[in-house]
Amino acid sequence: MRREAPQKFADYGPLFFPAAMLTVFFVIPFATMIAVSFFKRDPAGFYSTAFVFDNYARFLSLFFGKVLGFSLFLAIAVAICCVLIAVPFTYLLSRAPRRTQVVWLVALLSVLSLSEVIIGFAWSTLFSRTAGITNLFVSIGLMSEAVALNPSFGAVLTAMVYQALPYTVLVLYPALVRLDPTLTEAARTLGASPLKSFFTVVIPALRNTIVATLIMVFIFALGSYLLPQILGRPQHWTLSVLITDQAIYQSNMPFAAAMAVFLVLVTLGLVGLTVYAGRKGEAA
Amino acid sequence: MSGLALQNVTKEFGSFTAVKNVDLAVPHGTFVCLLGPSGCGKTTLMRMIAGLDLPTGGAIRLDGADITRVPTHKRDLGMVFQSLALFPHLTVGENIAYSLRIRGVAKEDQVKRVNELLAMIHLSGYADRPVSKLSGGQRQRVAIARALAISPKLFLLDEPLSALDAKLREAMQVELRQLQQRLGITTIVVTHDQREAMTMADTVVVMNSGEIRQAAPPVEIYRRPADTFVADFIGMTNLIDFAAEGAGRASVLGTSVEGLAIPEGLGQGVLSVRPEDVHLTAPGHGAITGKVTFVRDLGGTIETFLEAGGKQVVAVSMPNARPDVSVGQEVGIRLSPDACVVLKS
Amino acid sequence: MSTFLPRLYLGLVGLFLSLPLIVVAGVSVNEKQTLAFPPQGFSLAWYGQIFTNSEWRNALLASVTLATVSAALALLIALPLTWFLWRRHAPWANIFQLLGIAPFTLPPVITALGMLTFWATTGFYGQPWTAAISHAIFFVTLPLVTLSLGFSSIDRSLVEAAATMGADDRTVFRTIVLPLILPYLVSGYAFAFVLSLNEYIVAYMTVGFTMETLPIKIFNALRYGYTPTMASVTILFVALAAVIFSLVARFGDLPKLLGAMANSEK
Numbered sequence: 001m002r003r004e005a006p007q008k009f010a011d012y013g014p015l016f017f018p019a020a021m022l023t024v025f026f027v028i029p030f031a032t033m034i035a036v037s038f039f040k041r042d043p044a045g046f047y048s049t050a051f052v053f054d055n056y057a058r059f060l061s062l063f064f065g066k067v068l069g070f071s072l073f074l075a076i077a078v079a080i081c082c083v084l085i086a087v088p089f090t091y092l093l094s095r096a097p098r099r100t101q102v103v104w105l106v107a108l109l110s111v112l113s114l115s116e117v118i119i120g121f122a123w124s125t126l127f128s129r130t131a132g133i134t135n136l137f138v139s140i141g142l143m144s145e146a147v148a149l150n151p152s153f154g155a156v157l158t159a160m161v162y163q164a165l166p167y168t169v170l171v172l173y174p175a176l177v178r179l180d181p182t183l184t185e186a187a188r189t190l191g192a193s194p195l196k197s198f199f200t201v202v203i204p205a206l207r208n209t210i211v212a213t214l215i216m217v218f219i220f221a222l223g224s225y226l227l228p229q230i231l232g233r234p235q236h237w238t239l240s241v242l243i244t245d246q247a248i249y250q251s252n253m254p255f256a257a258a259m260a261v262f263l264v265l266v267t268l269g270l271v272g273l274t275v276y277a278g279r280k281g282e283a284a
Numbered sequence: 285m286s287g288l289a290l291q292n293v294t295k296e297f298g299s300f301t302a303v304k305n306v307d308l309a310v311p312h313g314t315f316v317c318l319l320g321p322s323g324c325g326k327t328t329l330m331r332m333i334a335g336l337d338l339p340t341g342g343a344i345r346l347d348g349a350d351i352t353r354v355p356t357h358k359r360d361l362g363m364v365f366q367s368l369a370l371f372p373h374l375t376v377g378e379n380i381a382y383s384l385r386i387r388g389v390a391k392e393d394q395v396k397r398v399n400e401l402l403a404m405i406h407l408s409g410y411a412d413r414p415v416s417k418l419s420g421g422q423r424q425r426v427a428i429a430r431a432l433a434i435s436p437k438l439f440l441l442d443e444p445l446s447a448l449d450a451k452l453r454e455a456m457q458v459e460l461r462q463l464q465q466r467l468g469i470t471t472i473v474v475t476h477d478q479r480e481a482m483t484m485a486d487t488v489v490v491m492n493s494g495e496i497r498q499a500a501p502p503v504e505i506y507r508r509p510a511d512t513f514v515a516d517f518i519g520m521t522n523l524i525d526f527a528a529e530g531a532g533r534a535s536v537l538g539t540s541v542e543g544l545a546i547p548e549g550l551g552q553g554v555l556s557v558r559p560e561d562v563h564l565t566a567p568g569h570g571a572i573t574g575k576v577t578f579v580r581d582l583g584g585t586i587e588t589f590l591e592a593g594g595k596q597v598v599a600v601s602m603p604n605a606r607p608d609v610s611v612g613q614e615v616g617i618r619l620s621p622d623a624c625v626v627l628k629s
Numbered sequence: 630m631s632t633f634l635p636r637l638y639l640g641l642v643g644l645f646l647s648l649p650l651i652v653v654a655g656v657s658v659n660e661k662q663t664l665a666f667p668p669q670g671f672s673l674a675w676y677g678q679i680f681t682n683s684e685w686r687n688a689l690l691a692s693v694t695l696a697t698v699s700a701a702l703a704l705l706i707a708l709p710l711t712w713f714l715w716r717r718h719a720p721w722a723n724i725f726q727l728l729g730i731a732p733f734t735l736p737p738v739i740t741a742l743g744m745l746t747f748w749a750t751t752g753f754y755g756q757p758w759t760a761a762i763s764h765a766i767f768f769v770t771l772p773l774v775t776l777s778l779g780f781s782s783i784d785r786s787l788v789e790a791a792a793t794m795g796a797d798d799r800t801v802f803r804t805i806v807l808p809l810i811l812p813y814l815v816s817g818y819a820f821a822f823v824l825s826l827n828e829y830i831v832a833y834m835t836v837g838f839t840m841e842t843l844p845i846k847i848f849n850a851l852r853y854g855y856t857p858t859m860a861s862v863t864i865l866f867v868a869l870a871a872v873i874f875s876l877v878a879r880f881g882d883l884p885k886l887l888g889a890m891a892n893s894e895k
Binding site for chain 1: 635638642643645646648649652655656705706709710712713715716717718722728731734735736737738739741742743744746747750763765766820826827828829830833834837843844845847848851859860862863866867870871874875878883884888
Binding site: 334335336355356357358359360361362363365366367369371372373382383385386387430431433434440 | 784786787789790791792793794795796797800804805808809
């Protein structure tokens, strides 16, 4: 079958419904959000129509700067932790027998699909004083008394790594599965140990993939909005939390929209960077 | 006229012309092979006959009716694809019955026809097997049976045997030809394998760069090639330059040769001489002088490679006429004049 | 030695991934309404609670309904779009593919806020069906990706073969394309269904004040303290996801769906 350009009007038929749905319910909402970001807050309703830059001007405050700085820092920390754990893991997974791979993939997908609420709840239980991990340490004599490990930065970071790890593995998986196994075999015949061949052959061959994955996990982590609330203190709140907070609890939709637009720009910039890294990877 | 007729058929992809002004008549019941190197346009030509590609110029007629713009599914064809294209989600029987099913043929008639076809391809009892469980040769037969289910007006095969190993391929060629003769169906096969074409076809159509170079019965293609491309593409040949000296005489490899059928006014050209028509003798006595460079004994035939007048010439002999030569030896070369085909250079 | 270290490493990651779930599973079978681990006593009453307590049951019902409808809607958007892109040569139409993937790539809070402003502006804010549409758009990426993969794995000569045997475009779609794309259709639906079931923020921002889905219910309950039903619901959801993905793996090619193609299309 040669793919032909649509000839008749009817040939476009299949496109109508998807195009209409995506335009009406994604493009227009997105445009609405951008418009609202220039509107004024209306304490009685959602907003009142206007054209002001006030919402963007508020970015310049120290508070906002701190939140933005912390959000970026947290997302970077999560991305680095995830990639450090996931690269060797995915490499080993991709070399495992097919059945083992399938079992792991099912497990990873199940964890990945878990609601942030559930992940937050599970970790808050694990970090709690009464049912937490410290009870285990007490029983084997490592600690004298069970303590609560949250709220804390460590708790937020751990839970976010937990949330993003399956995603990281699944992003890395295609590239690692397709990696030519004879590469490491060649390195082995040249005298490299398995560990050495991993670091001297696999990692360099995947450099661009790893960079792209770091950025994608960074974006993924940037979207986390419940874990900082459940497991952290207010100073651990991220931009995503702040957007939700402004939109729902402070009823300041225009400011929330302005922050969201800002977040989109950051994300798009990073996606562009990922595509660029990917292109360079293909060329190399 | 009964049969298929291509009139001035042309296909352009952008600035590239895949098929150029092709005229061809395929009388009802004949077996035609489209033969040529890859990229010569033979597959594109077949796709246009099938309606899978539309020509950018010219017309295609079937039994007198213009079918140039008739969509594929209304042409009543049977086609075997290079990949075979057996439907993986259907069984052998369902694959064969597909064209009957979508035409609304009654269930019991479908079963009857499927059983007939399975018997024809020696696969009776295979109807309920999944196609993935078949061997390469069996898949091949199923694809053929599927294409013949509706007794099509035209039977098209695109490199149908290319996936089979050499032995099976040869056997299938014979089987396909016998089947076609029994059914008397107009058949067109695309192939790049000249042995395949010679085995099966009534008419071999040699194509190159989108054009038909010669359309003729196999032996004529071999014996009387129309140009140097056909001579070189079909079998092994020696292409030797000559300069006419008048009255059937010409200077060939530095020696004067007589009895050539050189047309009036042709000053110089090329002789195509099959290696079996090159004879080795003692040097001198008007023979072309050559020097043996290599001898290849293939058991069934012996190929002697010679250097004469700065060119390479190959002679083939049967074991019972083994030439008594060794590398480095100087020998005489004689060409049978009536076996020399005179071509324009 | 050479297999011990890798296994240890895989095991440690496995432990990290399962530890919170083990603790929650333990907590969920406590006999009394206490948050204790190891569990004190054993009771499956909290699993019964999901179905007997009307609040939890309604939340579960709302979530399942939302997931069923939105995943179906996502398929209805993705199938014709991917079919068109596979069947026709129309590079400009890829923009819709991009639009379908964008909501999933951006931080979810952005899609959620976009939906909130849109439904608030159009005056439908809080209607249950707005959540279904929002989820369908948010998760359309998943069937889009699985179906694109599915179409790219269909040998185009199958379609040509069907045409030479007398099938028109509709018949080809019904008898060849649809049966071959079915596994991808099912897995696309499964992915969208499971993720919709678990989704919090888009649901919360669109219908959070009028309807409680299970994730919303858990979060609301979490703010007022602890009830063991949260733990049993969590385990139920993990089990459900595991069962659905196992079925996808059983009837489809999971490694291939996740991008491990034997012969890369690129």
